[in-house]
Amino acid sequence: MSRKLFTCNGGVHPEGHKDASSGTPIVILPLLPRYVVPLRQHIGAPARALVRAGDAVLRGQMIGAAEGYVSTAAHAPTSGRVVAVEPHEVPHPSGLTDLCVVIESDGLDQAVEFQPLDWRNLDPSALRNRIRDLGLAGLGGAVFPSFIKLNPEGAGIDTLILNGAECEPWITCDDRLMRERAAEILQGVAVMRHMLGAREVLIGIEDNKPEALAAMRAAAAADVEVVAVPTLYPTGGGKQLTYILTGRETPTGGRSTDVGVQVFNVGTAYALHRAVALGEPMLSRVVTVTGHVAAPGNYEARLGTPITDLLLAAGGALPGSIGKLVGGPMMGFDLEDNAAPLTKAVNCIIVKHSSLFPAKPAVLPCIRCGACARACPADLQPFEMYWFARAKDFGKAQSYDLFDCIECGCCSFVCPSHIPLVDFFRFAKSEIWERERHKHDADQARARHEFKEFRLEREKQEKAEKLAAKVAENKARDAAAAAGVAETAADPEAERKKAILQAALDRAKKAREGVTPRNTENLPPAVEKQISEIEARRAESGAAQPETDPPRAES
Amino acid sequence: MFSAILVMAGIGLVLGGVLGWASIKFRVDDDPLVEKIDAILPQTQCGQCGFPGCKPYAEAIAKGEADINKCPPGGEEGVKHLAELLGVEPKPLGEGLEAKPKAVAVIDENMCIGCTLCIQACPVDAIVGAAKQMHVIVADQCTGCELCLPPCPVDCIHMEVIKEDVATWKWRYPIHMMKRVE
Ligand code: SF4
Ligand code: SF4
Ligand code: SF4
Ligand code: SF4
DSSP states (O other): OOOOOOOOSOOBOOOOOOHHHHSSOOEEOOOOSEEEEESOOSSSSOOEEOOOTTOEEOBTOEEEEOOSSSOOOEEOSSSEEEEEEEEEEOSOTTOOEEEEEEEEEOSOOOBOOOOOOOTTTSOHHHHHHHHHHTTOBOTTTTOOBHHHHTOOTTTOOOEEEEEEOOOSTTOOHHHHHHHHOHHHHHHHHHHHHHHHTOSEEEEEEETTOHHHHHHHHHHOOTTEEEEEEOOOBTTTSHHHHHHHHHOOOOOTTOOGGGGTEEEEEHHHHHHHHHHHHHOOOSOEEEEEEEESBSSOEEEEEETTOBHHHHHHHTTOBOTTEEEEEESOTTTOEEOOOTTSBOOTTOOEEEEEETTTSOOOOOBOOOOOOOHHHHHOTTOOOHHHHHHHHHTTOHHHHHHTTGGGOOOOOHHHHHOTTOOOHHHHHHHHHHHHHHHHHHHHHHHHHHHHHHHHHHHHHHHHHHHHHHHHHHHHHHHHHHHHHHHOHHHHHHOHHHHHHHHHHHHHHHHHHHHHHHHOOOSSTTOOHHHHHHHHHHHHHHHHTTOOOOSSOOOOOOO | OHHHHHHHHHHHHHHHHHHHHHHHHTSOOSOHHHHHHHHHSOOOOOOTTSSSSHHHHHHHHHTTOSOSOOOTTTHHHHHHHHHHHHTOOOOOOOTTOOOOOOEEEEEOTTTOOOOOHHHHHOTTOOEEOOTTSOOEEOTTTOOOOOTTTTTOTTOOEEEEEOOOOTTTOOOOOOOOOBOOOO
């Protein structure tokens, strides 16, 4: 293999700690009594719940349907009964709750009938819809709905990259998957290639995983190239791996698809294989449980498995642990609550111990040494962005391409002043997003307000027009009457028509009054009755009198 | 016969009127400063600034007839932006005005009598419902202006503060210990 590799700027060499969990085979977790399945496990709109408390479900049954375009489905991990659809702890940096389907298993683990997909012959759009309904999302951590990334339309993708770099310390779930299930991963790759029409397929794996490289090479067909890339964090970043393997630079603010490349994680390829070959929805994933636990390793657990149970499977946290990390030490976040379940996004749980994760030293002022800029794989100026983010001058921060920051943490890692730079970038980004949301809301409100004013004005005008028409009509009638009194009076047909017209006008008038009561005067007795009934209810419940007294009926 | 002609003429007049009026109303505004100020105002349309909506307040600021610190929903942040735009010093919100957390109105379904009074009051048509039917507020469209509260004859509308969720949650400003440098 003599592919010319390109070298990214920046990057760091944090300690790997991969041996802690990479030595033992993937362990499949036994069936648990209870699962908690969040409806938002992917980027985009949460799935819409299809079940209610009390419903019986089967394994693989869709319990949440994709809502809107950027969304995907959620499924029951086993058979049993839905005990609640309610907010529950989820693995999220906020520690907030989110809507989840809580399922009590019946121990039978009965499945719905899975329908394998005839992917070679199925209409592309129908195939994508099936993949959406099977709940596939990227397992590398970004959890973007896969069916969208598998749409080649307008993208002009010629290269498919499979990301097996797994550059983040501690995490080994992709490594184990490649060692143990290389053939299945490559079958998933074949489906991806077919769907995207990609000419070239490259599989990038860091050279610290020789077993995975060997297994993938042994399983790969001649037209798939397995490439060993130098171990350097963050080689597994989509844009970074694209550049290393192809030399194509993703433009600022763009995606790898802008340069004809689509990148998928190896776990996603494996899930896609199961989806097409077995018709199985995304029901489980491999997750690394490591750090200060009795039996660190990789576990294949159903989505919705409470993290407590996952930790128990790994022998439980050892004494002296100081909390848990979700994801790796570079990009992960602290887990607030062990009750949170495993989701499609969770690739690793690290139990921390002070010897492995010492307290962060105190922060010093920035000395503008430039180390952060040299370490930044996205060629940004972290110290400039930090300066403006700290001063909450978000416009300026953005002008330094803040949104090209992949939050890899290299800058914080090298900073001699121990400044948590990436925390400031996350803070600034979410402030800017909120501003965008407010701006959008304000624009909507302005348009709606202007339309309402337009509507009121139109209604006023319409009323004036009608009045004018009526006056004109009366005048015309008077004139006609004056011109030929005898004739009109004698014509019973004309009289009849006039009566019908008058009746219609009266009806219209009544109807108008009916739909737009201007105030609470002249209310029909029924409404009066309703008001007094409500008043009575209010009085009973001890509610305060309203400030505007409802008018009493005269009669 | 006569009436038929008159009705047709009437319809023609109405449509002509609507078109003519719309062309005036939806014309691009002549004053770019008013537009720029209006773009900063939150469009809550609540009238707390003492003007019948955000646009009239924007016009008053542009004419120099109103101060920039009269809009509570915009908060200090809004004042800061207006100050930047107009090249003046920012100042705290005007006396007696304070920014409240963003809320939406909710109608108590059991008490609503379907009187349509709130529909008429809502500046952004965020309330749907027909006469004598239960009314519902579309939360996404409600600006939280509270204008629908006073007209309700049975007091069945209340405000609910919008809670932060996983989608709208923001990373906090990093608080870290800064070592004193002597
Ligand atoms: S590495 Fe730290 S001290 Fe050096 S320039 Fe960057 S932020 Fe400043
Ligand atoms: S976190 Fe952002 S700014 Fe820092 S090194 Fe990574 S990409 Fe560059
Ligand atoms: S106070 Fe602010 S939001 Fe309310 S109407 Fe005035 S400018 Fe608009
Ligand atoms: S529903 Fe009420 S609070 Fe909401 S925008 Fe309309 S009038 Fe204002």
